[in-house]
Amino acid sequence: MAIHTRKNTEKIPEPTLRRLPWYLSNAKLMREKGEKYVSSTQISKQINIDASQIAKDLSYVDIAGRTRVGYDIDLLIQVLEDFLGFTNMHKAYLFGVGSLGGALLRDSGLSHFGLQIVGAFDVNPDLMGTKINGIPIYHSDDFEKRMKLDGVNIGVLTVPIAIAQEISDKMIAGGIKAIWNFTPFRIRVPENIVVQNTSLYAHLAVMFNRLNETIKK
Numbered sequence: 001m002a003i004h005t006r007k008n009t010e011k012i013p014e015p016t017l018r019r020l021p022w023y024l025s026n027a028k029l030m031r032e033k034g035e036k037y038v039s040s041t042q043i044s045k046q047i048n049i050d051a052s053q054i055a056k057d058l059s060y061v062d063i064a065g066r067t068r069v070g071y072d073i074d075l076l077i078q079v080l081e082d083f084l085g086f087t088n089m090h091k092a093y094l095f096g097v098g099s100l101g102g103a104l105l106r107d108s109g110l111s112h113f114g115l116q117i118v119g120a121f122d123v124n125p126d127l128m129g130t131k132i133n134g135i136p137i138y139h140s141d142d143f144e145k146r147m148k149l150d151g152v153n154i155g156v157l158t159v160p161i162a163i164a165q166e167i168s169d170k171m172i173a174g175g176i177k178a179i180w181n182f183t184p185f186r187i188r189v190p191e192n193i194v195v196q197n198t199s200l201y202a203h204l205a206v207m208f209n210r211l212n213e214t215i216k217k
Contacts, residue, residue: 016057017084021113022047023054024080031073039070086114091152093176094120095167096159097127097137100182100200104156105132118150140167144174153177161185 026046030038040058044051058071061083065071081087089111094101097120104110105120120132121140130137138146146152155176159167164185171179178194181187184201 012060016060019049019054019057020061020080020084022049023058024077024084024086027071027073027076027080031077035073037066037070038073038076039065042070084114086112088114089116090114090154091150092117092154092156092180093143093146093150093152093171094135094156094158095122095140095171096157097122097124097132098158098160101156101158102132104158104182105135108133115154117156118152119146140170143170147174147176155179157181157183157187159183 023043026043027038029046030042040051040054043049043054058065061079063071063076063079092115094104094117097105101120101122105117110117117135120135120137121143122128122137123140127137128139153176155168155171155178157164157168157171157179161183164181164183165187168179168181168187168189172189172193176193179187179189179196181195181197182200184199186197187195189195
């Protein structure tokens with residue numbers, strides 16, 4: 001007997017979207033160990049998320065499992081990668097080639113998840129005309145000209161806080177539709193612009209707070 005999951009037509013909840021890559025990584029790890037099938041119970045034991053929650057999350061993707069057997073691992077990986085957009089390459093520009101920006105340019109692993117940074121922008125004259133990991137660095141004034149050539153929709157924001165809003169406005173005016181914001185500044189954007197905030201400092205604050213609570217016990 002097969003268990004057919006529904007392909008949900010409703011907007012998928014953000015917490016579910018955040019968990020799906022964990023299931024994908026776990027499935028890939030189990031495939032490397034030679035497993036052919038994986039159940040929500042097995043995934044639950046590995047990542048400490050309730051099996052019923054995993055089954056509910058997977059109900060948003062077009063996948064079928066078998067009773068007491070689980071999901072075909074190859075199919076689960078394929079479906080999750082397609083659903084999450086990791087199989088389609090999305091071009092991006094990076095703004096702000098400092099220590100964090102430079103590290104992201106050197107991270108070749110991003111391309112495995114569908115993000116290809118095709119250019120970076122900065123105002124440091126020493127960086128103009130150079131490349132990091134094969135990615136060319138341009139002056140910020142060349143952004144509009146490059147947009148006409150590269151067909152980019154995503155901007156990665158790693159500039160200093162003081163100019164985060166100014167650069168975001170410039171990105172949007174130039175045609176950027178989604179911003180991956182690595183600054184602790186919460187930028188203001190029109191409703192039709194997608195923003196994903198990834199503040200390393202905010203995550204550090206949470207970790208330090210939890211650590212202090214643990215130490216005090």
